[in-house]
Amino acid sequence: MSEDIETPEESLFEAPPMAEQERMIEAVLFASAEPVTLNDLEARMPHGSDAAEAMVHLRKRYEGRGVQVMRVGDAYAMRTAADLGFLMQKETVEVRKLSRAAIETLAIIAYHQPVTRAEIEEIRGVSVSRGTVDQLLELEWIRFGRRKMTPGRPVTFVVTQTFLDHFGLENARDLPGLKELRSAGLLENRPPPGSMPRIGEGEDEPEAAEGQSELFED
Structure with a gap:
């Protein structure tokens, strides 16, 4: 029997396709109220996933859209495109005076x-x-x-x-x-x-x- 044949146990740890990893990251960012780090994302994803590479593809896919994947410090979040912020002004205005x-x-x-x-x-x-x-x-x-x-x-x-x-x-x-x-x-x-x-x-x-x-x- 050839040693190159993958055993069923090994196949359980095969990373999902990159497109599926993008979907996973997209789902987490969409549902999270706070920015999420790559380490946190990778900890949630299946073994062998590459959150950093999937993030690159996801951010590129959202370029020019009304919602963008933004980097915030060392984390990432889905946010309204900066040039469209005025559309949400009524919903997001909160009076908080600072001296x-x-x-x-x-x-x-x-x-x-x-x-x-x-x-x-x-x-x-x-x-x-x-x-x-x-x-x-x-x-x-x-x-x-x-x-x-x-x-x-x-x-x-x-x-x-x-x-x-x-x-x-x-x-x-x-x-x-x-x-x-x-x-x-x-x-x-x-x-x-x-x-x-x-x-x-x-x-x-x-x-x-x-x-x-x-x-x-x-």
């Missing part, structure tokens, strides 16, 4: 991560209240990062995958530039970070910011 302090703090963390509270205060020119940080942590837009190897080992803050997903970003490098931020009213033509003049003493003001940028609104 000017929270907007500025979030922007500093996004652009300077990993950053400590002291560094945020140095850039803003005022103390950062615990309430401001707690609000951003509650929204799950920021999280604690690694401690810095400096005296006191201060904790750092970084933006989360939830933040990237909320604003349709693949990673923090996709954030808008200074020109876009100034036109949105976030920077108000202030000097570059690090050279901002002090705008007051004490802690953050609790008032909600007016005319918030679309970057920090639903």
